[in-house]
Amino acid sequence: MRFEINKDKLLYHLIVAQKALSNKTPNPALQGIKLDVLKDKLILTTSNSDISIKITVEDASLNVEEEGAVLIPGKYFIEIVRKLDGQLVQMSHLDDNLLRIEADHSDITLNTLELDDYPNIAFNEKENFVKINVRTLKTIIRQTAFATSTIENRPILTGVNLKIDGKKLTGVATDSYRLSQKTIPLEEAYDTMQVIVPGKSLEELMKILENNQDHVEIHFDQARVLFKYNNILFVSRLLEGNYPETSKLIPQEFPVKIKFNKETLITAIERASLLSSRDGHNAIVKLDLRADDIVEITSNSPEIGRVLEEVYPVDEVVGSPIKIAFSSKYILEALKVFASSEVTVNFTGEIRPFIITGEYDEDMLQLILPVKTD
Amino acid sequence: MTYETLKASQKEAIKILENSYAKKRLSHAYIFEGEAGTKKFDTALFFASLLLCSDANKKPCGQCHHCRRIQHQTHPNLYIVRPAKRMVVKDDIQELQKEFNKTALEDGAKIYIISEADTMNPYASNALLKFLEEPHDNIYGILLVKDSTKLLPTIRSRSQIINFHSLPEITIYENLIEQGFDPQLARLASAIHHTTDSAEAFLSLPNVYDLIDIVYALYEDLSQQKPLILTFEKEIFDVVKNTDDYQALLDIMMYYQKDLIYGKMNHHKNLIFDDQQAIMETILPHKTKAMLLEELQHMLSLKNNLNFYINERLAFDNLLLALERRTNHE
Numbered sequence: 001m002r003f004e005i006n007k008d009k010l011l012y013h014l015i016v017a018q019k020a021l022s023n024k025t026p027n028p029a030l031q032g033i034k035l036d037v038l039k040d041k042l043i044l045t046t047s048n049s050d051i052s053i054k055i056t057v058e059d060a061s062l063n064v065e066e067e068g069a070v071l072i073p074g075k076y077f078i079e080i081v082r083k084l085d086g087q088l089v090q091m092s093h094l095d096d097n098l099l100r101i102e103a104d105h106s107d108i109t110l111n112t113l114e115l116d117d118y119p120n121i122a123f124n125e126k127e128n129f130v131k132i133n134v135r136t137l138k139t140i141i142r143q144t145a146f147a148t149s150t151i152e153n154r155p156i157l158t159g160v161n162l163k164i165d166g167k168k169l170t171g172v173a174t175d176s177y178r179l180s181q182k183t184i185p186l187e188e189a190y191d192t193m194q195v196i197v198p199g200k201s202l203e204e205l206m207k208i209l210e211n212n213q214d215h216v217e218i219h220f221d222q223a224r225v226l227f228k229y230n231n232i233l234f235v236s237r238l239l240e241g242n243y244p245e246t247s248k249l250i251p252q253e254f255p256v257k258i259k260f261n262k263e264t265l266i267t268a269i270e271r272a273s274l275l276s277s278r279d280g281h282n283a284i285v286k287l288d289l290r291a292d293d294i295v296e297i298t299s300n301s302p303e304i305g306r307v308l309e310e311v312y313p314v315d316e317v318v319g320s321p322i323k324i325a326f327s328s329k330y331i332l333e334a335l336k337v338f339a340s341s342e343v344t345v346n347f348t349g350e351i352r353p354f355i356i357t358g359e360y361d362e363d364m365l366q367l368i369l370p371v372k373t374d
Numbered sequence: 375m376t377y378e379t380l381k382a383s384q385k386e387a388i389k390i391l392e393n394s395y396a397k398k399r400l401s402h403a404y405i406f407e408g409e410a411g412t413k414k415f416d417t418a419l420f421f422a423s424l425l426l427c428s429d430a431n432k433k434p435c436g437q438c439h440h441c442r443r444i445q446h447q448t449h450p451n452l453y454i455v456r457p458a459k460r461m462v463v464k465d466d467i468q469e470l471q472k473e474f475n476k477t478a479l480e481d482g483a484k485i486y487i488i489s490e491a492d493t494m495n496p497y498a499s500n501a502l503l504k505f506l507e508e509p510h511d512n513i514y515g516i517l518l519v520k521d522s523t524k525l526l527p528t529i530r531s532r533s534q535i536i537n538f539h540s541l542p543e544i545t546i547y548e549n550l551i552e553q554g555f556d557p558q559l560a561r562l563a564s565a566i567h568h569t570t571d572s573a574e575a576f577l578s579l580p581n582v583y584d585l586i587d588i589v590y591a592l593y594e595d596l597s598q599q600k601p602l603i604l605t606f607e608k609e610i611f612d613v614v615k616n617t618d619d620y621q622a623l624l625d626i627m628m629y630y631q632k633d634l635i636y637g638k639m640n641h642h643k644n645l646i647f648d649d650q651q652a653i654m655e656t657i658l659p660h661k662t663k664a665m666l667l668e669e670l671q672h673m674l675s676l677k678n679n680l681n682f683y684i685n686e687r688l689a690f691d692n693l694l695l696a697l698e699r700r701t702n703h704e
Binding site: 026027028029047049050052114116117119120121122152155156222223224237238239240241 | 481
């Protein structure tokens with residue numbers, strides 16, 4: 001194996017590949033970046049077993065003298081390439097387990113890893129794939145993944161349920177105290193399909209997707225989901241099992257509807273959660289719709305003090321006075337994913353879940369379970 | 375180890391696995407029960423190869439990419455739990471569950487091996503039980519144990535137990551003699567260990583002679599009524615450094631004690647330490663059979679307790695004090 005490539009181009013792709021690099025793994029081979037050198041392209045593969053990335057690099061500066069494959073210790077390799085001087089970097093295989101890196105005045109040899117121990121990862125593209133806009137995909141991830149569970153008691157809830165039904169793609173995430181759901185229209189109709197993708201995998205995918213007008217192809221499979229984005233293939237393992245039926249949890253009738261300015265509501269709840277004896281993230285705040293249609297947000301911790309915030313709804317209130325208590329963390333996280341500047345909070349009852357919707361956030365809802373207080 | 379030599383040494387176990395694979399009647403969980411060195415782990419890898427090997431004609435071929443990675447223990451569909459300290463804890467089982475709640479990185483069966491599964495603490499056992507209660511398709515578990523009765527009955531009832539036979543003591547003894555070991559050492563090693571490999575490993579310990587010397591000196595001092603703790607302060611520190619050393623020391627002591635009990639019963643055949651008879655004769659008048667048995671019991675329970683986090687030095691001193699007891703009529 002022997003080739004030459006522009007150093008910055010190589011580094012750019014290595015940094016993307018690094019996202020799936022594993023630093024703690026029982027299999028040392030996964031600490032490596034697999035480099036396949038073909039006649040006119042390089043293929044970089046990394047995997048931490050949960051997610052795997054395969055990048056095809058084709059560049060004018062690439063000059064392959066001899067094809068080959070090698071497994072390079074990822075951490076060292078990326079740091080070396082990052083620090084190299086000069087435009088071009090030249091790499092060659094010295095013998096079975098030595099890689100030589102030459103650039104400018106540097107001459108580095110690096111022990112390689114055992115290529116044979118590298119997993120045989122399938123990056124299978126399907127004939128039927130879903131094609132969506134990068135921004136749309138990012139939106140659906142941003143608006144759902146945060147609501148996945150972080151505790152492993154019910155592993156299935158650590159994932160986002162992605163469902164395709166005709167011309168709709170729906171993402172649902174819940175940790176059993178709150179639920180996020182976002183539906184987007186697709187250009188074509190597809191067969192019904194559903195997978196549960198670990199929330200962490202989607203968060204890694206977010207970091208790779210840029211803010212542009214490109215498209216992402218989603219290839220669904222029973223065992224894996226593949227995202228194809230330009231020259232990047234991103235595969236995630238799935239969570240096994242049946243996702244709970246969530247549609248029945250969402251109330252349909254809302255006797256009380258209050259419309260708020262989102263920022264006003266956020267700051268009021270943030271201030272109210274300041275004086276909590278529980279750690280700041282998990283403060284319980286109370287919302288009280290008074291008979292004069294003004295909303296009071298209060299929190300009270302006897303040993304610290306009491307906060308009362310008056311919030312004026314931006315529109316006429318529908319329904320009768322209501323008192324409800326909830327976790328400030330859940331409502332703040334939910335409010336922050338709205339693009340709309342005005343949000344409607346829809347209540348069914350004091351001990352029933354309530355949902356938040358926004359005019360400019362079509363087909364998205366955030367559901368939160370209230371907390372019982374005496 | 376090649377699969378051929380493995381097949382020769384554990385014929386029956388391999389046969390059971392091959393047959394149930396051929397008849398597609400695999401259990402979701404297996405318990406491989408046998409003494410250390412009876413090739414349980416190698417057989418577990420063999421089983422994984424059987425399930426994943428890509429050679430249709432000769433499974434497992436031991437040559438294909440799947441088989442090679444199974445032997446290197448780097449196959450992504452193979453998950454191995456080894457107790458980090460002295461027991462398998464709940465975290466180990468939870469990591470396992472986390473791994474198996476996701477689909478496999480590569481197609482095909484997923485296999486987990488829990489080595490020393492009989493060291494699972496109750497929390498780990500219950501977590502594993504919960505995992506076994508919901509069998510997933512194409513997931514197979516193998517628990518490697520010395521003693522399957524230490525597992526929860528509910529785990530045993532959900533698994534198929536496969537016995538791994540150890541070699542008879544006399545075969546190990548003969549093998550060791552063939553290797554040129556001293557007969558007395560060979561007798562001791564073959565009594566303590568159940569396979570030729572582990573017996574050889576025992577005799578190759580760098581401090582095995584020192585350990586035997588300590589036991590000799592200990593009983594000699596006992597015969598002369600010297601306080602054992604003071605005498606052995608230094609020796610124990612120099613030679614006995616870790617839990618494994620304590621285990622080996624106790625193993626040797628237990629067989630010395632057994633010889634004493636045989637001596638008390640006037641059963642002078644098959645003694646391991648036959649060169650120690652003079653010292654044994656001076657100890658025996660001061661001990662009743664019940665006392666000797668009780669002392670052996672003490673050693674056994676200490677050996678068992680060494681698996682937990684105890685103060686080894688203190689527990690050992692306690693044993694030495696117990697050994698100093700004599701009958702009252704002198």
